Amino acid sequence: MYMHQRMAGTNVATAVWLKIFAVMLAVPILIQTGLPTHPLFYLLTACAAIIWCFNDLIYFEAVKNHGASLLARLSPLGLILGFVVWFAIKPELLGRYLEDIPRFIGLCATLLLTVSCTVFLKRCQVSWAALKDIWPVIIAAAVGIICLKSAVDYAPEDQGVFGYVGFEASLMLLFYAVYFSIKRRSAGREIFSRAGLRSGGIAGGLLLLGVVMRTYAYQSVDHPAFVSMISMLDVIWLIILSRLSGWKDDSNKIAGLGIVLAALALAFLKIR
Numbered sequence: 001m002y003m004h005q006r007m008a009g010t011n012v013a014t015a016v017w018l019k020i021f022a023v024m025l026a027v028p029i030l031i032q033t034g035l036p037t038h039p040l041f042y043l044l045t046a047c048a049a050i051i052w053c054f055n056d057l058i059y060f061e062a063v064k065n066h067g068a069s070l071l072a073r074l075s076p077l078g079l080i081l082g083f084v085v086w087f088a089i090k091p092e093l094l095g096r097y098l099e100d101i102p103r104f105i106g107l108c109a110t111l112l113l114t115v116s117c118t119v120f121l122k123r124c125q126v127s128w129a130a131l132k133d134i135w136p137v138i139i140a141a142a143v144g145i146i147c148l149k150s151a152v153d154y155a156p157e158d159q160g161v162f163g164y165v166g167f168e169a170s171l172m173l174l175f176y177a178v179y180f181s182i183k184r185r186s187a188g189r190e191i192f193s194r195a196g197l198r199s200g201g202i203a204g205g206l207l208l209l210g211v212v213m214r215t216y217a218y219q220s221v222d223h224p225a226f227v228s229m230i231s232m233l234d235v236i237w238l239i240i241l242s243r244l245s246g247w248k249d250d251s252n253k254i255a256g257l258g259i260v261l262a263a264l265a266l267a268f269l270k271i272r
Contacts, residue, residue: 009199026166073256
């Protein structure tokens, strides 16, 4: 995200090159491992692909406008929402939390902290403007992560990871092609321009590496929110990089970091 911001990449170039690289990586591996066979894997991956198409274009554009550091502090709202929604998918997990009273109280306190920090964000014009731009992304992330976790659970490890990465990327490229041909005919020039190749290639390559590692991690945990919470430590790096690069950030950093802290607390409250 920082490289996308730093190189002023377009949302179209970064989104499309990320998916092109994903297909190039997944196909040779799937030739060796074979494809997943469970139909629900493909149905859930298709649902995730539709969600991430919508998510990526909005998020990459918001990064350019508001900065990667600020958005990294707001994005955990989607993860916290996904944490709660997952209990509807796995109600037995909620029952285990209810049986552990100290942990359940900690969970409630964490959600209260999230609400409080969101109230303070509303009082900051910079933070609230960014939040209004990405609120659809926050909702989409909550649903998309659930689809991802559910999909990879229906396949063996390598098949699940690279089957998800490859099939999802292929569908997204198809969706993008249809959407751009109808709504954004200049997209091709943005993607294959010199600037698009440079920014999209670098940012897309780094993002793909993260996608592969996170997908492996999603497959190995019992609750999808835990992976996302631990990966939120990138907030610290983004704050440092933004400070070093001189990116102006007048947002409410304390409230934003409070949301990150709340999400991290959920990981430590994990039922083992």
